[in-house]
Amino acid sequence: MKRTVLLYGITGGLLIAGLKFIEYRFLVVEHSLEIYGGLVALVFSAVGLWLGRRLTRPAETGLAAVAGAAPASSGEPFVLDGARLQQLGITPREREILELIAAGLSNQEIADRLFVTQNTVKTHASRVFEKLNARRRTQAVRIAKAERLIP
Amino acid sequence: MKRTVLLYGITGGLLIAGLKFIEYRFLVVEHSLEIYGGLVALVFSAVGLWLGRRLTRPAETGLAAVAGAAPASSGEPFVLDGARLQQLGITPREREILELIAAGLSNQEIADRLFVTQNTVKTHASRVFEKLNARRRTQAVRIAKAERLIP
DNA sequence: CGCAAATTCGTTCTTTCGGGTGACGCGCAA
């Protein structure tokens, strides 16, 4: 947010500078003020509109990419991408934790289910997040699904 | 919509007139042009931003229906279950938050993107969780996907 | 206009997450 505002301000400054430049060069006429104001208003309206449109839309994050052939079947085959797993260096246990995370379980619940402590679950989770380049479990789930690591 | 545009035009005209008035009356100094331009830019960018947000939102208002044209075909059309939404009493805004949660964003990131505070996001999230009978966001995402409330 | 729903924002408090670090045991391969 702060970054956004900052960028916005900078852009605004540049635009004003640009407009002033144009102003001084080509529009040195009697009613240049109106033209100037109109231009500024127009440009900034457009920028504001564009910005508003842009900021209110979710952007893709994570390692997306990965075109991959779609299964295109009605059901849900789900073939685990073992190669990708190896590429990312994700161990079976880590993948298991990932799956339970995707199931909406808390770390404690996962720990209970796998008969380990919460600490262990957290360790696995942290490693998976790192390997998936995710910062939150929701993000990790999203990426993992996209990468076909979990159903 | 029409009213909005009309109001926008009128407001713009009045603002320009007002600014010019102020300009001629109180800011007849050397660098008045910059001040004038800055004011116009500021006001119009704000209005533009507001307008942009406003115009991009109604893309999904209204009850049920929506469904919308199927985007590109990628084996997953996703038709939003408007009936289910109503059944659960989930509002458009709440569903929007749900979608961003599913995208792996944190509450703060969602807040920044929607130009609201984190408190608001948390409120919406809590309500959605309650309506979905979920305790964690990962769980909510899972349920929402199963119910076809989000892609 | 008035009502109900929706949206927004606030505060306080508890729980959960996530990062960081270090450590131990086991099995397997060099």
Place this chain on the structure above:
DNA sequence: TTGCGCGTCACCCGAAAGAACGAATTTGCG
């Protein structure tokens, strides 16, 4: 035998998330 990957566990700490209130404001609709 030693090194390494894997799984396990512990502790601390800050940040995020969530519950549980209350409340102002906007908006859609009769």
